[in-house]
Amino acid sequence: MKFGPDEHARIxxxxxxxxxTTSGEIFCVxxxxxxxxxxxxxxxxxxxxxILPLLMIPFGFNPAWLPxxxxxxxxxxxxxxxxxxxxxxxxxxxxxxxxxALTCLIGWIPTVRRWMTPRTLRASRCRRAxxxxxLAHGLHVxxxxxxxxxxxxxxxxxxxxxxxxxIHAAVDAGVWMDAVQALARHLKTDRAAEGYEAxxxxxxxxxxxxxxxxxxxxxxxxxxxVEI
Numbered sequence: 001m002k003f004g005p006d007e008h009a010r011i012x013x014x015x016x017x018x019x020x021t022t023s024g025e026i027f028c029v030x031x032x033x034x035x036x037x038x039x040x041x042x043x044x045x046x047x048x049x050x051i052l053p054l055l056m057i058p059f060g061f062n063p064a065w066l067p068x069x070x071x072x073x074x075x076x077x078x079x080x081x082x083x084x085x086x087x088x089x090x091x092x093x094x095x096x097x098x099x100x101a102l103t104c105l106i107g108w109i110p111t112v113r114r115w116m117t118p119r120t121l122r123a124s125r126c127r128r129a130x131x132x133x134x135l136a137h138g139l140h141v142x143x144x145x146x147x148x149x150x151x152x153x154x155x156x157x158x159x160x161x162x163x164x165x166x167i168h169a170a171v172d173a174g175v176w177m178d179a180v181q182a183l184a185r186h187l188k189t190d191r192a193a194e195g196y197e198a199x200x201x202x203x204x205x206x207x208x209x210x211x212x213x214x215x216x217x218x219x220x221x222x223x224x225x226v227e228i
Contacts, residue, residue: 001154003030007193008225014197015223018204024146024167024211026203027139028196028225033155034129040117041107049100053092110155122156129153130160133228140164142220146211150199152183152192159184161203170210179203196225 003011015026107113114122130151134140139147145166152159161176179202186195 001030001032001187001190001192003193003225003227010193011196011200011225012223014200018200018207019219019223021204021213022146022207022211023144023214023217024148024204024207025139025142025219025221026148026150026200026207026223027137027221028150028200029130029133029137029152029228030192030196030225031126031129031151031153031155031228034153035125037113037117040121041104041113044107044116045100045103048103049096052099053095056095114155114157122153123158126151126153126156126158126160130162133226134162137221137226139221144211146207147221148203148207150179150183150196150203152187152195154187157184157187159187159199161199167207167210171206175206176203179206 011028015028018026107116130149133151134147134149137149139149139162142164145164147164148167149160149162151162159180161180163171163176179199182198182202183195186192186198
């Protein structure tokens with residue numbers, strides 16, 4: 001999902017129009033992803049490598065099941081027991097390595113990786129990324145602490161709105177849900193610019209009710225979308 005110059009201009013215009021009605025500051029960030037989730041893929045790979053080979057044991061796992069682990073001859077002497085055990089362990093380790101490598105390979109497919117990652121973990125990392133952007137762009141140092149961040153992550157399919165303390169104290173958190181849903185709905189249909197326009201307008205309406213523009217009001221933050 002990409003934003004061209006026209007889309008950026010439309011979002012800038014939407015922020016500018018919304019801020020005319022309020023002393024609040026609205027800032028937009030779009031993340032293509034907030035994490036590679038490599039740790040999640042490795043956790044799945046390690047777990048499956050431990051569990052799946054165990055399922056073969058009740059069926060009488062035999063090294064002969066694997067190519068290259070049997071020459072087609074069997075030993076009938078007791079002295080061959082240690083060699084048989086060693087070959088079995090080697091074959092079991094080979095199965096574990098195969099499962100681990102295959103899971104890692106499949107896990108790097110974006111759709112599969114998203115499925116592997118618990119929704120709560122994706123939400124947590126998006127929230128942390130949103131807070132980092134909130135601080136990085138100085139929304140926490142506006143004069144009246146009235147900054148609002150509209151954040152979305154494409155890979156995570158997650159939208160987050162972060163409001164500074166003055167807004168948080170005056171506005172119930174559930175009020176932002178309409179803006180969140182509007183942006184998410186448009187992102188699902190690849191109309192990201194329209195989604196941001198709708199979310200900005202809804203946030204502007206909320207801010208206008210609680211924080212009308214002051215006589216000496218000034219624009220403290222750039223009216224734009226940042227892509228990361």
